[in-house]
Ligand code: HEM
């Protein structure tokens with residue numbers, strides 16, 4: 010539909026007009042290697058008590074979830090080809106990941122439940 | 131435009147890669163609509179699984195020690211690791227299947243689709259091993275659920291609405307009687323997990339991995355259907371879009387697992403068990 | 408519907424044109440159709456059926472409440488009746504009402520497309536709705552549920568002995584049907600707009616539906632999983648929401664309201680879209696502050712996700728969090744107020760005429776105003792502690808949902824009925840019905856503010872005698888309201904048989920949908936329209952042209968249908 014986005018999409022293949030632009034295998038392999046490294050990093054992080062290094066409670070799970078987010082982003086960008094997608098695809102790929110934290114806002118209740126005392130003014 | 135052309139029915143064209151449905155203006159519009167539509171659907175899936183993660187985080191936050199202890203005792207980090215490896219690899223083969231379809235190399239499409247299916251079946255096989263172990267140990271929540279916490283004096287059986295007779299649970303019942311305070315500050319008393327903690331953990335474990343497993347199975351079914359249709363040269367799969375859609379879905383299933391693995395299995399794993407168990 | 412004779416549109420073509428209603432009459436062509444217009448009509452029929460079911464339950468409630476004692480039904484039965492009323496009305500009538508009928512029918516017409524992006528998904532969503540509806544009806548036949556529409560745990564998961572699981576599945580399916588509708592609308596509005604139909608030329612109806620679809624897509628999955636957990640808990644006796652087993656019932660409420668507060672905007676936003684169309688048309692003016700109204704829809708949809716806690720002020724959430732939810736709830740009222748102010752400014756110095764759709768629209772403005780303002784009372788924490796679970800809340804949400812959403816639905820049906828069926832209805836009857844509904848509505852629900860404020864709790868069949876006066880008033884009003892609702896059922900159906908044939912543009916409105924025939928041809932437009940004019944380009948001094956066919960001159964001036972569908976149009980919409 011939009012003419013302008015067509016050009017910005019032509020990341021890889023320029024040879025043929027009829028040919029669909031595809032991501033070269035090497036890109037997939039690089040990402041796969043990266044995912045493997047990250048997998049080992051996750052498991053490694055699980056066995057080291059990171060809170061002893063930096064005194065933040067629950068640091069392990071935070072680090073592991075951050076790694077998971079990085080992995081997920083790699084999958085989204087390359088395997089799911091969002092990197093070459095139109096602006097609209099970018100937007101919708103982001104919406105879910107942006108909106109999920111809103112729902113996690115429900116946790117706010119659990120963290121503030123015992124803020125029950127109020128001093129008289 | 132003839133009235134008889136049904137809405138949504140594709141307009142045939144010599145080149146299947148150029149055919150599009152009557153209500154679109156051009157092929158490109160159709161492709162982009164499908165991709166955006168799929169992504170919108172995946173957004174709903176994110177919120178769907180996200181709500182389960184929310185429930186899990188709530189309980190992990192209420193009983194950080196107990197739940198990770200149960201995870202440490204009863205989930206097999208190694209099997210989870212193998213399954214993560216399998217699913218990540220299947221994402222690679224799926225990406226290759228889509229690429230081959232885009233490049234119209236049919237032989238490779240078959241190869242990578244079958245590879246993806248094989249990996250998915252391996253994944254389900256490992257899950258089957260894990261589930262059956264839990265089944266044999268009566269760790270499936272429900273009427274048969276039975277859990278003996280390490281170090282607990284009394285055995286506890288949770289069946290139906292009956293009040294449980296562990297130490298922790300009498301406290302629960304007691305506190306529940308006295309208004310809502312219970313849910314504000316749940317029983318933190320004993321370091322040992324009780325049957326209640328275990329049942330909640332396993333409930334969430336089975337619901338989360340179970341829904342994920344259903345998604346895996348659905349993905350396999352869709353791939354099989356596409357393969358059969360390709361084999362019979364159905365015009366519906368003559369171009370790469372169905373495979374690309376399946377690919378998006380499959381990668382999403384992979385992403386869910388990427389989060390499930392650390393959240394459930396790596397709560398507080400035991401290194402010795404991982405190395406030698 | 409199939410016996411509508413072919414009608415020849417005298418304006419555009421000499422050839423008799425087939426339209427979407429008459430090109431085929433077989434049951435198969437209706438039940439397997441991909442045509443958004445036919446699916447819209449299928450939805451119209453189904454939601455009307457559920458409206459009747461829910462309405463009958465409502466009349467039972469009102470009759471029971473005539474006396475302070477529970478003399479007509481047992482207390483148990485009464486619980487089942489009000490639950491049935493709430494569940495049917497919310498999940499099977501209000502949520503799909505405007506989007507799935509008018510939205511389905513009109514969005515492609517308004518943006519100049521041949522159909523929604525995914526016609527088969529659209530049909531699937533109707534079937535899923537029907538399956539869900541069947542479950543709901545079965546659950547009712549087997550004895551119903553007594554949980555109320557909110558299904559609060561642990562009552563629903565442990566103690567209630569009604570058909571909870573069946574009803575939950577009913578709601579679950581209804582949810583999926585609305586997810587599919589939402590996906591379809593979003594993609595359609597992004598990708599299917601006609602050449603020249605830029606975002607800021609879209610009718611506000613379309614903006615409102617875009618915002619609604621966002622809520623459907625982002626919120627519904629959360630309630631779906633919540634309901635699944637509830638079913639699992641009930642059938643396997645898990646403990647996730649049950650404090651006896653260590654679970655947290657408040658988690659259920661959080662997850663439920665995270666969807667269900669936004670869901671009230673699923674009900675009202677499309678209605679606001681309808682009102683914008685009607686007000687502009689019958690004031691003969693461009694909507695005042697078009698872009699404010701457009702963006703306020705998005706703002707309502709997004710902000711609406713941050714206020715769920717105002718339903719939970721009394722659950723033990725900390726008062727600091729309560730304050731946050733309270734302030735955010737006030738903020739949601741701002742975009743709602745923007746809309747009302749903009750409609751009022753549109754009316755100002757407009758050439759206002761009072762056709763029946765306009766009466767509904769004006770009724771909407773007044774009633775929604777009261778409903779929204781009382782929402783502010785309720786979002787004030789201290790006040791809500793007193794009013795929570797009283798009839799004041801009942802009155803509040805009926806003002807927004809019945810006085811707002813249903814008024815808008817009826818207004819929209821009256822406005823587009825000529826387009827949808829090709830027939831004009833009896834305008835005088837329609838005016839009488841609109842006034843009856845307005846009066847009956849206020850008589851029914853205003854007394855409930857008073858009894859609620861005096862302390863009458865909701866969901867009880869018995870009450871102290873001093874409240875009886877208000878309840879009798881309310882039941883009398885409800886009778887009038889019921890008759891008012893029955894009237895359109897009569898004269899609209901009658902119009903199918905003996906109504907005057909509708910011209911393409913009976914109201915002299917300027918939306919793209921009025922350029923299609925009445926009823927539209929199967930593929931909507933004869934050629935792909937090319938839009939070169941702005942939204943709501945009403946000519947306040949021009950011929951109103953009511954009932955006398957379309958504004959011939961204007962049509963020539965504003966439309967350029969000459970281009971063949973293949974040629975590259977001048978004004979190409981942006982790619983998203
Ligand atoms: C103007 C913005 C609005 C505000 C600030 C608002 C505020 C509130 C508050 C605070 C409550 C909770 C009362 C209680 O349970 O104590 C409530 C209940 C309710 N509101 Fe609103 N509201 C607004 C608009 C709407 C709209 C537009 C609708 C529907 C179309 C709606 C439907 C409902 C319903 C159904 C309930 C009752 C839910 C139940 O407990 O069954 N509200 N509202």
Ligand SMILES: [Cu+2]
Nearest residue numbers: 668715717718
């Ligand atoms: Cu609310």
